[in-house]
Amino acid sequence: MDNNQFSGQIGEGWKMLRSLDVLDMSKNYLTGVIPSWLGDYFSLHMLFISDNMLEGEIPISLFNMYYLGALDLSANKLSGAIPPRINSKFNVALNLQDNDLTGTIPDTLLENVKCLISGVTNSLVMFHSSSTLKTFKKILQLSACVGFFYYGLHHSQNEHSGKIPEELGDLLELHALNLSRNGFSGALPQSFSRLENMESHDLSFNSLQGRIPSQLTEMRSLAVFNVSFNNLSGVIPQGRQFNTFDESSYIGNPHLCGKPTGRSCGNNVSEEPEDGVEDAVFMESFRMSFVVGYVIIVLVILASLSCDSPWRRAWFSVVDAFKPHDEKFVILNYID
Numbered sequence: 001m002d003n004n005q006f007s008g009q010i011g012e013g014w015k016m017l018r019s020l021d022v023l024d025m026s027k028n029y030l031t032g033v034i035p036s037w038l039g040d041y042f043s044l045h046m047l048f049i050s051d052n053m054l055e056g057e058i059p060i061s062l063f064n065m066y067y068l069g070a071l072d073l074s075a076n077k078l079s080g081a082i083p084p085r086i087n088s089k090f091n092v093a094l095n096l097q098d099n100d101l102t103g104t105i106p107d108t109l110l111e112n113v114k115c116l117i118s119g120v121t122n123s124l125v126m127f128h129s130s131s132t133l134k135t136f137k138k139i140l141q142l143s144a145c146v147g148f149f150y151y152g153l154h155h156s157q158n159e160h161s162g163k164i165p166e167e168l169g170d171l172l173e174l175h176a177l178n179l180s181r182n183g184f185s186g187a188l189p190q191s192f193s194r195l196e197n198m199e200s201h202d203l204s205f206n207s208l209q210g211r212i213p214s215q216l217t218e219m220r221s222l223a224v225f226n227v228s229f230n231n232l233s234g235v236i237p238q239g240r241q242f243n244t245f246d247e248s249s250y251i252g253n254p255h256l257c258g259k260p261t262g263r264s265c266g267n268n269v270s271e272e273p274e275d276g277v278e279d280a281v282f283m284e285s286f287r288m289s290f291v292v293g294y295v296i297i298v299l300v301i302l303a304s305l306s307c308d309s310p311w312r313r314a315w316f317s318v319v320d321a322f323k324p325h326d327e328k329f330v331i332l333n334y335i336d
Contacts, residue, residue: 023049032056034054048070055077063088068090161182190216212237
């Protein structure tokens with residue numbers, strides 16, 4: 001029944017179809033809430049009611065269907081939290097994107113899910129506990145859904161905050177990462193340089209700080225790179241794929257400089273020193289200070305000796321004290 005113009009609520013007449021195995025009512029104009037009795041179908045294996053105007057919370061009964069293999073509730077107006085667990089005999093393909101769901105993605109939910117698409121416009125909070133890395137790795141594994149030809153993490157327009165975990169650099173099969181329009185802060189992880197398969201990298205509209213690590217130029221497959229509208233600073237690295245990115249990848253970062261922006265880096269104070277450079281600068285400053293101090297001391301001594309002063313008289317008294325005693329005798333003998 002998908003892709004028609006059916007409207008109204010899902011009626012109770014469906015209860016008579018006790019042997020229903022697959023039900024597809026997606027891409028219609030259905031309204032109201034999802035009836036909890038849909039979860040009473042013992043043999044229902046696939047339920048697709050995406051792209052409608054359904055609202056309210058997800059009935060827990062849908063997550064308790066014993067033979068459930070695929071559940072698509074995307075592109076509706078569903079709200080509230082995601083039920084904590086799926087109690088199906090099978091691993092379930094689950095699509096919840098484009099709703100108004102809130103709260104967290106429960107770790108217990110991921111134990112029985114083989115494919116998960118969640119939250120392009122949701123407010124799902126991924127960074128919520130010490131299981132962050134475990135959750136991200138599991139989400140990556142679940143992103144290889146039917147119709148998807150590469151692994152990707154798309155969690156834009158949410159309420160994520162804090163630092164981006166360095167451990168994301170361990171997800172070596174990642175091809176696309178979109179964490180835009182969130183509240184991430186801190187530095188760009190250098191570990192991203194290990195993502196050699198990464199093709200699209202969007203971190204725009206966050207609060208990221210510091211410089212763009214030069215190690216990111218090692219991402220050989222990168223075709224899209226967007227860090228616009230953050231608080232990044234310093235020199236934009238160049239080389240390999242980074243030579244292909246124009247100013248649009250960096251706008252909204254007034255402290256970035258380099259070729260793509262047209263801003264000179266000659267007096268850029270925001271650039272952070274490389275490893276070892278800071279120590280070298282310190283030693284050079286120390287040497288210069290020592291030389292300048294030595295020259296000043298010598299000049300002060302010479303100035304004191306050039307005029308009639310207690311310093312001058314004291315100096316020559318010391319010099320006279322160290323002259324040989326027979327000097328006067330030799331001079332007088334010479335005169336005689």
